[in-house]
Amino acid sequence: MKSISIIKEKAAGEQRVILTPREIALLVKAGYNVIVEKGAGENVGIPDKSYAEAGAKIASTKEAWTASKLIIKYKPPVDEEFQYLDKDKVLCAVFHAEGNPGLVKKLLKSKAEVYSYEFFRTKEGVFPLSVASSELAGQIAVIYGAYHLQVHLGGSGKLLAPVVNAQPLKVLVIGYGNAGGAAARLASAMGGEVVVLGTNKEKLRAFQAAMPSGTRCYVNTPDVLEREIRSADLVIGAILISTYDTKPIITEKMVKSMKPGAMIIDVTSGYGPGYIATFDRETSFKEPTFKKYGVLHCKIDTLPLAYPSTTVDAMSQHLFPYLLDLAASVYDPTLVNDTAEAGKIVENGKIVHREVKRHFEHYTK
Numbered sequence: 001m002k003s004i005s006i007i008k009e010k011a012a013g014e015q016r017v018i019l020t021p022r023e024i025a026l027l028v029k030a031g032y033n034v035i036v037e038k039g040a041g042e043n044v045g046i047p048d049k050s051y052a053e054a055g056a057k058i059a060s061t062k063e064a065w066t067a068s069k070l071i072i073k074y075k076p077p078v079d080e081e082f083q084y085l086d087k088d089k090v091l092c093a094v095f096h097a098e099g100n101p102g103l104v105k106k107l108l109k110s111k112a113e114v115y116s117y118e119f120f121r122t123k124e125g126v127f128p129l130s131v132a133s134s135e136l137a138g139q140i141a142v143i144y145g146a147y148h149l150q151v152h153l154g155g156s157g158k159l160l161a162p163v164v165n166a167q168p169l170k171v172l173v174i175g176y177g178n179a180g181g182a183a184a185r186l187a188s189a190m191g192g193e194v195v196v197l198g199t200n201k202e203k204l205r206a207f208q209a210a211m212p213s214g215t216r217c218y219v220n221t222p223d224v225l226e227r228e229i230r231s232a233d234l235v236i237g238a239i240l241i242s243t244y245d246t247k248p249i250i251t252e253k254m255v256k257s258m259k260p261g262a263m264i265i266d267v268t269s270g271y272g273p274g275y276i277a278t279f280d281r282e283t284s285f286k287e288p289t290f291k292k293y294g295v296l297h298c299k300i301d302t303l304p305l306a307y308p309s310t311t312v313d314a315m316s317q318h319l320f321p322y323l324l325d326l327a328a329s330v331y332d333p334t335l336v337n338d339t340a341e342a343g344k345i346v347e348n349g350k351i352v353h354r355e356v357k358r359h360f361e362h363y364t365k
Contacts, residue, residue: 002331003033005068006056008040010078013285015043015308016315018074018093021054023320028055030324037064044309070330072323074315076103085110087348090330092323094118094133097345098243098359099271107346114346119353120322121342128339132318134178136304136311138238141179141265142171142186144298144306145234148263148289154296156261158233162191170195172232174220174249176207179267180238187234188212195228225249230257235264242270244362249275252293260294269301271359 004027006019017040019027027034034056038048048058059067065084073093077085085091085107095116097104107114117129142160149155149169160169171187173180176198188194188211196211197220198204208217218224229235229250235258237250250264255278258264266276278292282299285306289296304311322339329337345353351360 001033002031002327003035003068004070004072004327005035005059005064006037006040006051007064007071007073007077007081008037008061009074010081011075013302013305014075015305016074016312017041017044017046018072018316019320019323020046020312020316021050021056023316024051024056025054026320027324027327030327032327033057033068035059035064035067037061041312044312046312070327079106082106082110085112087111087113089113091115092117092326095345098356101360101363104346104351104356104360108349108351111349112346113344113348115326115340115343116345116353116356117319117322117343119343119345119355120339122339129319129322129343131178132314133304133311135182136307136314137267138179138182138184138236139186140303140306141236141238141267141298142183142190142234144288144300144303145171145236145263145265146190148296148298149234149261151261154261154289154291155263156233156259158261160187160190160192160234168193169233170231172197172228172235173238174225174236175238175240175268176204176217177238177240180236181207183236183238183267184211184215187236188215192234195232197225197228220249226254226257229254230259232258233262235262236267237264237276238267239275240268242266242268242275243359244271246270246275248277250277252277255295256293258293258295261296262294263289263296263298266297266299267303269299 036051036056071091089112091112092115120129146160151157158169169192171192171194173184173196176196184196194215196217201219204217289298326340329335345356351357
C-alpha cells in the first residue's frame with residue numbers, strides 16, 4: 001500500500017507541522033494512505049479532527065513511524081525517534097545537516113534514505129523549496145529590526161514608517177535573493193530608504209527595475225559597503241549561504257563605524273565564523289539581541305518560528321507538489337525525479353551529497 005506518515009514535531013520550541021489538512025486531502029485523492037501522528041497540528045490550531053475529515057488516519061507515535069515507508073517531517077527527528085529508522089525508511093525534512101555532524105552520524109547509523117528540502121534543485125539550478133522559508137525570514141527580519149530599534153530596547157529610537165517631516169530610516173540589505181528581496185520590498189513598503197547590495201550587476205539591475213523608484217542598488221565592493229554601512233540604521237545580511245570557509249564581508253572596522261543604536265540582523269545564519277565579523281554567537285527568541293560597539297546584533301536561525309501558523313500555511317502549499325512527486329518516485333522506482341535526487345543527503349549508511357560530505361569531513365577531522 002502507498003502510505004505516507006506525517007510526524008508531529010517534538011524538538012524544543014518547534015510548533016510547526018509539515019502539511020495541513022488541505023494538502024492531506026490532495027494526497028488521499030492521489031491514492032495515498034495518509035497517517036498523521038496524534039496532535040501533529042495542535043500547536044498551530046489544527047485539530048486531529050480536521051486531518052481525519054481530510055481522509056487521514058490519526059495514529060500514535062509508534063504507529064505513525066512504523067506504518068509507512070515514506071516519513072515526512074518539518075525538522076529532524078529527536079533522539080528517541082531514531083529507533084524507528086532503518087534501511088527501509090525514506091525520511092524527508094529540513095536538516096541543514098552540513099552544519100551538524102552529530103546529526104549526520106545518527107542518520108548514517110540508521111541507514112535510512114534521507115532527503116533534505118533545502119537541497120532540492122531543478123535542472124535550471126533553482127532551489128525551489130527554500131523560497132517560502134527564505135522570504136518569510138527576510139520579512140520577519142525587517143519586523144524584528146523595526147521593533148528592536150526602540151530606544152528602551154537599546155536601539156536608536158528611529159521608527160521604520162513613513163512619518164511626515166521626518167527623515168526615513170535607512171535599511172541596507174546585503175543580497176537580493178529570496179530573503180534579501182523580501183526584506184527590501186517590505187522595508188520599502190514600510191517607508192524605509194532602501195539600499196541593496198549584490199554581486200551580479202545584471203541581475204541587480206533587473207531587481208532594481210522591479211523595486212520602487214527610490215531604491216538604490218549597487219555592486220557590493222568593500223568600498224561601497226564601507227560607505228553605505230556608516231549611515232545605515234538597520235543592516236540585513238541575506239547572502240545566499242555562509243559556511244566555515246566564507247570570508248567576512250562586514251568587518252569589525254565597519255561595525256565600529258556604524259551609528260550608535262543601529263542594528264545588524266544576520267538572516268543567513270550560516271555555519272562557522274560567518275560573513276559578519278562581530279557575530280561571535282547566535283541569539284534566540286528569549287534573548288534576541290546583544291550589543292557590540294554600540295550596535296545591536298541579532299542572529300536567530302529560526303526566524304519563521306516566530307509566526308508558525310503563517311509559516312505552516314505558506315510552506316505546506318509550497319512544498320506539496322514536490323512532495324507529491326517525491327512520493328510517486330518512492331513507490332515507483334521507474335520514475336525519475338532529478339529535483340528530489342539533488343536533495344538526497346544520506347542513503348544506506350553513506351553520505352551522498354557533496355556539500356554535506358565536505359562539511360562532515362571538515363568538522364570530523
